[in-house]
Amino acid sequence: MLELYYGNAVRGRQRFSRPDVESRLMSRLAQGGGVRMFGLRRIGKSTLRNFAIEQLEAEGRSVAYIDGQGLHSLGDLLSRLFQSMPSKKSFSQRVAGALAAGPIRVAVEAIATGAEFDHAAIPAYWQLLSEAIRKSLKEDDAKSVLVIDEFTYIVSNMVNRGQAADVDRLLASMREWRDGGMTMLLTGSIGLTSLARRHGINLEHVNDLQPFDVPEMSEEQARAFIADATAGPPQGRWTQAHTDELIRQVGAFYPCFLVRGLLEVGPKTPPDPEKFEVIFEEHVRPDVHGEFLRQFDRRFDEYRELPDGERETIILPALMAILDSKAPCPHDEIPCPAPFTQVRLGVVLDMLVEDGFVRFTQKIDGTRFWKPASSLAKIWWSGKRWA
Numbered sequence: 001m002l003e004l005y006y007g008n009a010v011r012g013r014q015r016f017s018r019p020d021v022e023s024r025l026m027s028r029l030a031q032g033g034g035v036r037m038f039g040l041r042r043i044g045k046s047t048l049r050n051f052a053i054e055q056l057e058a059e060g061r062s063v064a065y066i067d068g069q070g071l072h073s074l075g076d077l078l079s080r081l082f083q084s085m086p087s088k089k090s091f092s093q094r095v096a097g098a099l100a101a102g103p104i105r106v107a108v109e110a111i112a113t114g115a116e117f118d119h120a121a122i123p124a125y126w127q128l129l130s131e132a133i134r135k136s137l138k139e140d141d142a143k144s145v146l147v148i149d150e151f152t153y154i155v156s157n158m159v160n161r162g163q164a165a166d167v168d169r170l171l172a173s174m175r176e177w178r179d180g181g182m183t184m185l186l187t188g189s190i191g192l193t194s195l196a197r198r199h200g201i202n203l204e205h206v207n208d209l210q211p212f213d214v215p216e217m218s219e220e221q222a223r224a225f226i227a228d229a230t231a232g233p234p235q236g237r238w239t240q241a242h243t244d245e246l247i248r249q250v251g252a253f254y255p256c257f258l259v260r261g262l263l264e265v266g267p268k269t270p271p272d273p274e275k276f277e278v279i280f281e282e283h284v285r286p287d288v289h290g291e292f293l294r295q296f297d298r299r300f301d302e303y304r305e306l307p308d309g310e311r312e313t314i315i316l317p318a319l320m321a322i323l324d325s326k327a328p329c330p331h332d333e334i335p336c337p338a339p340f341t342q343v344r345l346g347v348v349l350d351m352l353v354e355d356g357f358v359r360f361t362q363k364i365d366g367t368r369f370w371k372p373a374s375s376l377a378k379i380w381w382s383g384k385r386w387a
Contacts, residue, residue: 002228004267006259009046011054016225016255018044021214022051028210029056029145033175034184036209038152040295040356040376041189042256044214046149049187053147061145061183062086068150068188072157074126074166075119079111085144094139098132108132123166130173134180145183152190159199171205178208191299193351198305211350213359216374222253229258230267238267245273249280251289252375260288289379296380299355314340314348321370322358323381328369331360 005014025048028035037045056063064084071077085091092112099105103118104125110117122129137144148154158167178184186192186209196203217225223243230238242265250261264283265276303311317335325333336345349370352358359373372378 001232002225004229004259004263006256006263009050011047011050015047015051016228018048018217018221021048025052025212026055028212029183029185032210033178033208034145034186034210035212036151036192036206037185037187037212037214038191038193038354039189039214040292042291043254043356044256045187045189047255048214049147049149049185052185056145061143062140063145063147066146066148068148068152068154071154072161073119073122073163074158074170075107075111075117075122077154077170078122078129079117081146082108082111087140091136091140094136095129095132098135099128104129123163123169126166126169126173130169130176133173134176137177137180137182140181143181143183145185146177147185148187150188150190151186152188152192152195155192155201156190156195159201164199164201167201168205171202175205175208184209191351191354193347193354194299194302194306197307197347197351198302211354213353213373215359217253217255219247219253222247222250222258225255225258226262229262232268238270239273241273242270242276245276249276249284251280251285251379252292254374254376257288260284289376292376293380293383296356296377299357308340310348313337314345315352318345318348318352319357319381323372323378325371328361328371331368331370334370 001013002016003013025035025037029052037049039045053063053065063086064081066077066080066084071080082092082095092108096105096108096112099108102125103121107117107121107125108129154170155167158164158170174184186206192206193203195201226243226246230242246258246261246265250257261280261284264279265271271279300311303315306315314335314337317337321334322329334345334349336342349358349360353360353373356373357377358370360368360370362368372381
């Protein structure tokens with residue numbers, strides 16, 4: 001039986017297995033340099049990330065996990081990397097051994113022992129240090145995996161401190177490390193594409209990372225989720241009518257919506273289904289739906305900072321074409337007003353995908369069809385919160 005928990009990432013009996021999404025993520029991680037997974041908060045990214053770490057460790061992979069919140073420099077990241085490597089002593093020793101005697105080797109040896117180090121030496125000698133890390137990775141038999149959660153916080157913090165050049169150094173080096181054999185999983189609740197475009201950061205260094213989205217469950221999966229969560233004693237009080245009404249009221253089939261709805265109505269002693277509407281109106285939607293709608297509001301508001309007035313001139317017309325359409329919108333029906341090009345429109349659409357507004361399917365001839373990324377995006381759009 002599924003144990004209901006509303007909060008952070010879940011594991012074990014609190015996690016509802018989604019084999020289709022889980023297998024797709026593991027396949028992507030096995031195919032090349034890695035995956036970038038950015039999107040709205042509370043859609044299941046962290047739970048999926050934890051699943052991937054468990055699977056990778058079970059395969060004997062050496063997994064280093066870093067939380068990017070609170071990291072503000074190359075030195076901060078390097079220190080956390082050395083601390084999080086499972087074989088941290090041998091890894092840092094290999095890196096130090098690949099460096100000639102000098103300030104950067106002294107800094108690396110200090111970091112490895114947890115001592116104070118010269119932060120100024122890190123960017124000054126970064127290229128030498130990055131190459132030493134790449135060489136050390138080639139000697140790693142465990143095929144290291146680097147998982148960085150809230151990666152965009154690192155980028156944002158560094159940019160806000162005037163370290164945009166160091167961001168470029170970091171992204172270029174991380175690509176070299178992937179070429180050296182390190183697999184990466186970068187996740188975050190802030191879109192990397194939007195952040196980079198607002199601050200003029202070149203994202204060519206992450207183009208080898210495959211984008212990955214966490215979709216809503218289907219209605220069939222949502223019903224299986226509810227059945228699993230209501231299967232225990234006292235049996236018989238939760239009926240098919242309860243499930244039907246919960247499905248009608250929940251609004252979106254992300255696990256957190258189902259969990260919050262079930263906890264509010266009480267799966268062991270649920271009220272009559274006709275009372276669900278008031279419960280959701282008063283106790284579920286103002287909180288859960290409100291949080292998601294505010295996320296869309298913030299993302300759309302941040303688009304004001306994009307160049308050439310893109311929010312009004314190209315983003316809003318694209319959203320109108322996709323979100324107002326009753327059927328999937330063919331790509332050639334999305335307006336691309338002068339002086340914008342199809343290349344620029346493509347970048348904008350990639351950003352809207354990453355930020356949870358839209359998604360697409362692609363036919364064998366390459367034609368793309370666009371639609372809302374989720375029920376939440378449709379709810380946000382229908383509320384005219386963008387006006």
